[in-house]
Amino acid sequence: MCSGVKANSSSTFVYLHGVEMFPESTVKRGRRIISNHHSPGSSVQATGGVYIHVPFCHSKCFYCDFYSLAGREDVIELFIECLEREVRRVAAGSISWSVDTLYIGGGTPSLLPPAGVERLMHALDDVVGLGAVTEITLEANPGEAPAERLRDYRRLGVNRLSLGIQSFDPAVLDFLGRVHGPKDSQRTFAAARQAGFDNISVDLIFNVPGQSLEQWQADLERVLELQPEHISAYSLTVEAGTGLAEAVDAGEVIMPAEETDYRMFTATRELLTTGGYSAYEASNFARDGRVCRHNLHYWRIEPYLGLGPAAHGFDGSSRYWNVRDLDEYLRRDAARESPRSGSENLTVEQLANERLAFGLRLAEGVSVTNGLGFGSSGAFRRHFAAQLQRWCGKVELSGTQLRATPAGVLFLDSLAADFMLPADQQAVNR
Numbered sequence: 001m002c003s004g005v006k007a008n009s010s011s012t013f014v015y016l017h018g019v020e021m022f023p024e025s026t027v028k029r030g031r032r033i034i035s036n037h038h039s040p041g042s043s044v045q046a047t048g049g050v051y052i053h054v055p056f057c058h059s060k061c062f063y064c065d066f067y068s069l070a071g072r073e074d075v076i077e078l079f080i081e082c083l084e085r086e087v088r089r090v091a092a093g094s095i096s097w098s099v100d101t102l103y104i105g106g107g108t109p110s111l112l113p114p115a116g117v118e119r120l121m122h123a124l125d126d127v128v129g130l131g132a133v134t135e136i137t138l139e140a141n142p143g144e145a146p147a148e149r150l151r152d153y154r155r156l157g158v159n160r161l162s163l164g165i166q167s168f169d170p171a172v173l174d175f176l177g178r179v180h181g182p183k184d185s186q187r188t189f190a191a192a193r194q195a196g197f198d199n200i201s202v203d204l205i206f207n208v209p210g211q212s213l214e215q216w217q218a219d220l221e222r223v224l225e226l227q228p229e230h231i232s233a234y235s236l237t238v239e240a241g242t243g244l245a246e247a248v249d250a251g252e253v254i255m256p257a258e259e260t261d262y263r264m265f266t267a268t269r270e271l272l273t274t275g276g277y278s279a280y281e282a283s284n285f286a287r288d289g290r291v292c293r294h295n296l297h298y299w300r301i302e303p304y305l306g307l308g309p310a311a312h313g314f315d316g317s318s319r320y321w322n323v324r325d326l327d328e329y330l331r332r333d334a335a336r337e338s339p340r341s342g343s344e345n346l347t348v349e350q351l352a353n354e355r356l357a358f359g360l361r362l363a364e365g366v367s368v369t370n371g372l373g374f375g376s377s378g379a380f381r382r383h384f385a386a387q388l389q390r391w392c393g394k395v396e397l398s399g400t401q402l403r404a405t406p407a408g409v410l411f412l413d414s415l416a417a418d419f420m421l422p423a424d425q426q427a428v429n430r
């Protein structure tokens with residue numbers, strides 16, 4: 001018998017990332033640089049990714065708290081050199097999994113000269129082996145990725161482009177402080193197709209102050225006309241320390257009501273699934289199976305190497321993070337110090353809680369085999385059974401796979417919060 005549950009948040013913005021890298025112009029264009037050798041230990045087991053964080057942007061969007069700086073393009077060449085040294089000094093020996101995805105994110109990676117990307121890929125291939133990599137993504141901003149540069153990236157083996165369109169509506173783009181317009185998005189998308197990208201992802205944002213449901217639906221219809229292979233649709237989140245947070249605190253900006261957020265979130269799922277896309281993650285949609293394999297590593301709590309300032313990495317049991325500040329990152333390189341500034345071993349409870357929080361957002365759900373690592377622990381089993389009862393109808397357990405139901409996806413934050421083992425029970429768990 002199910003008990004009633006009160007809804008709260010549909011919060012759809014969970015975007016993990018964190019790293020960087022960069023170039024120099026000594027390398028020939030158009031040469032693929034991936035060798036045939038695989039990562040150490042080819043009989044291996046786990047697969048994982050590599051993330052490179054590029055901390056440069058032409059201008060800083062006032063809602064964004066990803067680490068990036070405007071006006072520092074002068075150090076891009078130096079940055080690439082440092083990143084290459086980070087690969088050769090730090091990455092060597094720190095990977096025990098087979099690398100099958102590379103993600104170059106930011107910031108604005110399309111500001112990187114192709115020769116720099118090539119240099120980094122060479123270093124990675126030398127050190128960790130890119131022979132088993134099937135997906136290489138690079139993030140680009142509309143209007144900031146010229147056609148020739150896109151062709152060069154493609155020739156280097158970058159096979160997936162993530163384009164930050166955000167909206168086709170000039171008023172929404174203006175509110176967000178984006179420097180591109182709708183025509184830039186159309187042009188960069190077309191140039192990417194012409195450059196040979198047959199796997200393009202488009203980022204969109206909804207829940208923007210002043211944006212109506214109709215405006216959002218018009219954005220979705222425009223993106224459906226483009227037929228990208230993948231769409232990420234994020235609800236605008238007020239991140240602490242951003243200009244948006246200051247404006248909200250000062251009463252200068254009023255965020256839409258939660259009800260508006262729900263309605264836009266629901267409309268997104270309806271329109272995109274009707275349009276042939278699978279909602280394989282709460283905010284991510286793919287057609288023809290073109291899911292983002294790299295992000296799936298994050299969501300399935302699989303390992304990844306993080307490189308560059310503000311980058312995070314995970315080796316399967318502990319997380320580490322690099323210094324955030326670009327100048328400190330460069331200083332450490334010059335002093336031959338590691339960019340890593342901290343690490344944390346994750347407990348069974350923390351790993352289980354992360355698996356639950358991310359897994360419930362996935363259409364595939366999360367495997368609760370072996371009690372998510374708790375085995376036959378009484379406390380966990382009692383807690384889990386109570387939450388299954390409490391959230392009846394919002395989650396389903398099929399064999400050992402726990403999933404949010406279509407009715408449950410509006411409650412993902414609450415579901416995750418409730419299923420995670422409370423701190424006061426963790427100590428007595430075993």
Ligand SMILES: C[S@@+](CC[C@H](N)C(=O)[O-])C[C@H]1O[C@@H](n2cnc3c(N)ncnc32)[C@H](O)[C@@H]1O
Pocket residue numbers: 013015063064065066105106107108139140141163164165166203204205234235236237238239
């Ligand atoms: C950090 S950006 C990097 C890629 C590129 N520079 C761009 O802007 O598209 C990746 C995505 O995060 C989104 N994003 C950043 N801050 C956000 C926020 N506060 N709420 C929702 N989406 C956000 C961006 O709009 C973008 O789609």
Ligand code: SF4
Pocket residue numbers: 056057059060061064065066068106107108141164
């Ligand atoms: S949203 Fe993208 S372009 Fe804007 S500041 Fe963040 S990383 Fe840079």
